[in-house]
Amino acid sequence: MSGRIVHIAANTFREAVRDRVLYNLIAFALLMSGAAILVGQISIGIEHLVVINLGLTAVSLFGVVIAIFIGIGLVSKEIDKRTLYTVLSRPVQRWEFIVGKFFGLAGTLVVNTFFMALGVFAALFYVSRHFRAVDGWILVALYFIILQFVIITALALLFSSFSSPLLSAVFAFALFVIGTFSEDLRGFAGLTHGFTRWLATGAAYLVPNFSALNVISSVAHEQPVSGQLIWSNTAYALVYASMALCGAVLIFEHRNLK
Amino acid sequence: MTAIDILGLEKTYSVGFWRKQPKCALRPLHLSVEEGEIFGFLGPNGAGKTTTLKMLMGLVYPTAGSARILGMEINDPRMKAQIGFLPEQPYFYDYLTAGELLDYYGQLSGVASKERSRKVREVLERVGLADVIRVQLRKFSKGMLQRVGIAQAILHDPRIVFFDEPMSGLDPMGRREVRDLMEQLKHEGKTVFFSTHILSDAEALCDRVAIIHLGELRSVGAVVDLTSSIEGHVELIWHGNKVPAAMNALGAECHVTGDTVRAVLLEGNQEAAMEALRREQLRIISLIPVRTSLEEYFVRKLQPSKAAAGVMR
Numbered sequence: 055m056s057g058r059i060v061h062i063a064a065n066t067f068r069e070a071v072r073d074r075v076l077y078n079l080i081a082f083a084l085l086m087s088g089a090a091i092l093v094g095q096i097s098i099g100i101e102h103l104v105v106i107n108l109g110l111t112a113v114s115l116f117g118v119v120i121a122i123f124i125g126i127g128l129v130s131k132e133i134d135k136r137t138l139y140t141v142l143s144r145p146v147q148r149w150e151f152i153v154g155k156f157f158g159l160a161g162t163l164v165v166n167t168f169f170m171a172l173g174v175f176a177a178l179f180y181v182s183r184h185f186r187a188v189d190g191w192i193l194v195a196l197y198f199i200i201l202q203f204v205i206i207t208a209l210a211l212l213f214s215s216f217s218s219p220l221l222s223a224v225f226a227f228a229l230f231v232i233g234t235f236s237e238d239l240r241g242f243a244g245l246t247h248g249f250t251r252w253l254a255t256g257a258a259y260l261v262p263n264f265s266a267l268n269v270i271s272s273v274a275h276e277q278p279v280s281g282q283l284i285w286s287n288t289a290y291a292l293v294y295a296s297m298a299l300c301g302a303v304l305i306f307e308h309r310n311l312k
Numbered sequence: 313m314t315a316i317d318i319l320g321l322e323k324t325y326s327v328g329f330w331r332k333q334p335k336c337a338l339r340p341l342h343l344s345v346e347e348g349e350i351f352g353f354l355g356p357n358g359a360g361k362t363t364t365l366k367m368l369m370g371l372v373y374p375t376a377g378s379a380r381i382l383g384m385e386i387n388d389p390r391m392k393a394q395i396g397f398l399p400e401q402p403y404f405y406d407y408l409t410a411g412e413l414l415d416y417y418g419q420l421s422g423v424a425s426k427e428r429s430r431k432v433r434e435v436l437e438r439v440g441l442a443d444v445i446r447v448q449l450r451k452f453s454k455g456m457l458q459r460v461g462i463a464q465a466i467l468h469d470p471r472i473v474f475f476d477e478p479m480s481g482l483d484p485m486g487r488r489e490v491r492d493l494m495e496q497l498k499h500e501g502k503t504v505f506f507s508t509h510i511l512s513d514a515e516a517l518c519d520r521v522a523i524i525h526l527g528e529l530r531s532v533g534a535v536v537d538l539t540s541s542i543e544g545h546v547e548l549i550w551h552g553n554k555v556p557a558a559m560n561a562l563g564a565e566c567h568v569t570g571d572t573v574r575a576v577l578l579e580g581n582q583e584a585a586m587e588a589l590r591r592e593q594l595r596i597i598s599l600i601p602v603r604t605s606l607e608e609y610f611v612r613k614l615q616p617s618k619a620a621a622g623v624m625r
Binding site for chain 1: 325366369370371372373389390392393395396397398399401402403404405407408416417419420421422461464465474
């Protein structure tokens with residue numbers, strides 16, 4: 055990775071931190087402590103399951119919201135405020151700028167997820183008073199959540215490279231929702247015929263398959279995750295995010311910064 | 313050696329709902345700037361100065377034509393390492409301190425980490441901001457941001473510096489300091505290319521100027537050569553409400569206000585006018601230049617050209 059990409063990524067991370075993005079952790083901590091205390095009082099025998107489900111879903115939603123709302127402004131904000139002019143008039147290629155921004159935000163989300171994961175484990179310990187070997191699968195679920203963030207960040211950057219922040223947010227959030235139900239979309243495609251089948255199948259493969267990346271429920275039920283799924287999900291997320299990033303670079307390379 | 317060589321650079325935007333209506337921002341521009349020159353790019357607002365600078369910086373792509381800076385293409389990273397750019401009304405990452413911002417730009421320009429902190433301190437001292445190195449940019453005034461902008465443009469010791477309206481937002485002292493800085497850069501052998509619509513700055517600083525209007529180059533050359541046939545105007549004010557007959561013969565535009573008379577006349581007629589006032593025993597209050605010869609020349613060059621009248625509507 056070129057040094058310039060690292061510097062741009064580090065600056066993006068610093069911007070997010072100083073923009074008080076990580077303040078969401080306070081809200082998350084309050085949510086987790088409240089949930090742990092409440093669940094401990096009202097659930098009998100399923101505290102463990104409820105805390106994992108609630109905790110990991112909250113990690114996913116908090117991260118997606120951050121990825122979308124920071125990601126959509128990463129490029130457009132720099133153009134609006136003209137900070138980009140003093141960056142691109144240096145020996146910085148446009149693709150390096152996009153890739154640097156991507157890694158900066160992805161890094162922010164990883165750090166954010168790390169602290170939220172600590173919160174989930176703390177809540178889990180509060181209700182169970184001990185950890186078991188199967189709790190290790192929570193780490194795989196968290197890894198899949200990070201892969202979701204990687205895809206969402208790349209998509210937000212893609213939309214941000216040609217659209218207004220508001221439209222970018224709408225597009226990215228719509229893709230997140232559709233992608234979460236992509237398995238249902240594939241099921242629907244299988245039931246249809248002719249042009250509708252062709253259209254539904256195309257849409258099902260085009261939207262990100264977040265269904266496959268969601269193993270929260272099975273992990274909460276102490277079911278293991280296969281090694282093959284880990285590999286295929288990793289490859290899928292990397293390819294999908296790379297393609298979205300390539301699209302963002304292609305659009306941005308040809309854009310006049312008026 | 314030629315520092316900047318612009319070969320027919322042209323920009324037309326597509327406007328309108330269907331983007332089918334062409335709008336010419338810059339007609340084919342041919343211009344050369346020699347190394348070591350202070351070159352003024354003059355024109356009123358909307359003349360095409362910023363568009364030209366953005367094309368040279370690779371921020372906007374030309375519709376036609378090309379340009380070479382230090383003999384290299386405008387998107388060559390080797391060339392970009394040797395230039396500095398101050399955009400018009402710069403805005404920076406306001407969550408960074410002045411020191412952090414310059415350190416970041418130093419990293420992007422490839423300044424070695426050992427030298428970076430020294431260069432950051434030096435350049436902030438040079439623009440008079442050494443004592444606010446640890447202050448976040450969100451607390452900076454417009455004038456201070458302009459100084460930071462100048463600092464980031466010269467931080468990496470570039471051979472050519474491009475300034476877009478460098479005096480914008482500065483108080484008279486600040487403008488004076490920037491003028492001094494530009495002269496220092498020239499003494500260091502650097503080329504300075506700056507756009508402005510403040511003609512007194514250009515007249516005081518530039519070896520050569522180009523005048524652009526409605527996207528069209530109207531004139532280029534040394535200030536002395538361009539204005540050799542142009543005479544400036546002076547404003548003469550005297551006490552009383554009497555206008556000597558000689559004033560009309562001298563072509564003075566006279567306005568009586570209360571018990572003072574204000575006359576604007578050609579610089580060459582000022583001695584004769586003052587003599588006429590002395591003869592009539594009128595007390596002179598002031599005599600000040602109102603339009604320098606460059607301003608006069610500039611105003612004449614902004615008259616619509618045939619090409620502009622035909623296409624720029």
